[in-house]
Amino acid sequence: MDERKREIYTYEAKWPIYGMNWSARADKPFRLALGSFLDDYTNKVEVVQLDESTESFISRGVFDHPYPTTKIMWMPDRKGDRPDLVATTGDYLRIWEVMDDGIQMKSLLNNNKSSEFCAPLTSFDWNDMDPNIIGTSSIDTTCTIWDVERQQARTQLIAHDKEVYDIAFARGTDIFASVGADGSVRMFDLRHLEHSTIIYETPGMQPLLRLAWNKQDHNYLAAMPMDSQKVIILDIRVPSIPAAELQGHGAALNSLAWAPHSSCHICTAGDDRQALIWDLSNMPKPVDEPILAYQAEAEVNQLQWSLLQPDWISIAFGQKVQILRV
Numbered sequence: 001m002d003e004r005k006r007e008i009y010t011y012e013a014k015w016p017i018y019g020m021n022w023s024a025r026a027d028k029p030f031r032l033a034l035g036s037f038l039d040d041y042t043n044k045v046e047v048v049q050l051d052e053s054t055e056s057f058i059s060r061g062v063f064d065h066p067y068p069t070t071k072i073m074w075m076p077d078r079k080g081d082r083p084d085l086v087a088t089t090g091d092y093l094r095i096w097e098v099m100d101d102g103i104q105m106k107s108l109l110n111n112n113k114s115s116e117f118c119a120p121l122t123s124f125d126w127n128d129m130d131p132n133i134i135g136t137s138s139i140d141t142t143c144t145i146w147d148v149e150r151q152q153a154r155t156q157l158i159a160h161d162k163e164v165y166d167i168a169f170a171r172g173t174d175i176f177a178s179v180g181a182d183g184s185v186r187m188f189d190l191r192h193l194e195h196s197t198i199i200y201e202t203p204g205m206q207p208l209l210r211l212a213w214n215k216q217d218h219n220y221l222a223a224m225p226m227d228s229q230k231v232i233i234l235d236i237r238v239p240s241i242p243a244a245e246l247q248g249h250g251a252a253l254n255s256l257a258w259a260p261h262s263s264c265h266i267c268t269a270g271d272d273r274q275a276l277i278w279d280l281s282n283m284p285k286p287v288d289e290p291i292l293a294y295q296a297e298a299e300v301n302q303l304q305w306s307l308l309q310p311d312w313i314s315i316a317f318g319q320k321v322q323i324l325r326v
Contacts, residue, residue, distance in 0.1 A: 011057035019069035035069035089121040137164035179208035216263035255303035261310040269300035
């Protein structure tokens with residue numbers, strides 16, 4: 001038998017996977033939360049963990065979720081001295097607690113008490129420095145900053161002229177950015193919410209779907225236009241002009257993730273069935289091609305880079321999740 005550790009592990013769910021996130025707790029290695037994408041009101045979230053002795057994934061629990069999750073994220077708690085929480089967005093922001101005997105909803109956060117209708121949430125981010133802060137983005141043009149313990153909104157602001165598709169915190173607790181259907185990347189400071197900074201606007205107001213902040217060097221952001229084969233790298237010190245454009249995919253992109261341990265590596269994945277890793281260390285020279293490429297069996301819908309185990313990336317395609325050693 002080959003003594004080397006395997007480079008790829010695969011888990012097949014009972015349904016198509018869209019939501020996915022690595023747990024950050026040191027006492028729960030190789031654990032992921034997966035969300036279904038079913039054309040149905042009742043969807044699923046499953047917690048799976050790799051058993052390294054049997055080299056296979058084990059289900060640690062499944063729970064029902066209204067509508068597909070637009071995002072799943074574990075509490076950024078590396079020490080593991082807080083409750084074991086995972087959050088989801090869809091119609092509302094929900095916080096779930098994972099316990100030995102099951103998973104239960106801890107709270108449902110709703111800022112719209114006056115109406116029975118809700119504006120769906122497109123995404124959220126859990127603040128690294130203060131796990132009591134979550135920011136959500138919505139199709140109603142707003143972003144909301146939540147106090148997790150009090151289960152109430154700290155502030156809600158009109159962030160864009162159209163739907164907001166993604167939100168991400170920079171390092172620290174005050175700075176965050178958002179992208180949306182108006183094609184702009186906007187930066188906000190919780191200490192001065194009366195104004196925002198437009199860092200970038202796409203030509204022709206092409207909507208921006210995803211946004212990721214470089215956690216090692218917070219001068220850099222990555223943004224992903226809708227139905228596009230490229231990722232835009234932005235330097236907030238030089239607004240309006242991309243620092244680089246990564247063009248190596250043969251079909252539309254679906255997901256992107258910065259390396260948690262390196263300021264100059266980013267991974268992108270899309271409908272061309274590829275996950276590509278790029279080295280940006282030579283910017284401002286053009287970044288012409290990726291340094292690593294992985295070919296999946298189908299269109300890659302989701303990609304996550306493990307904070308706890310930074311030499312592992314997870315990708316989701318169809319009903320499968322694969323974790324890849326990089």
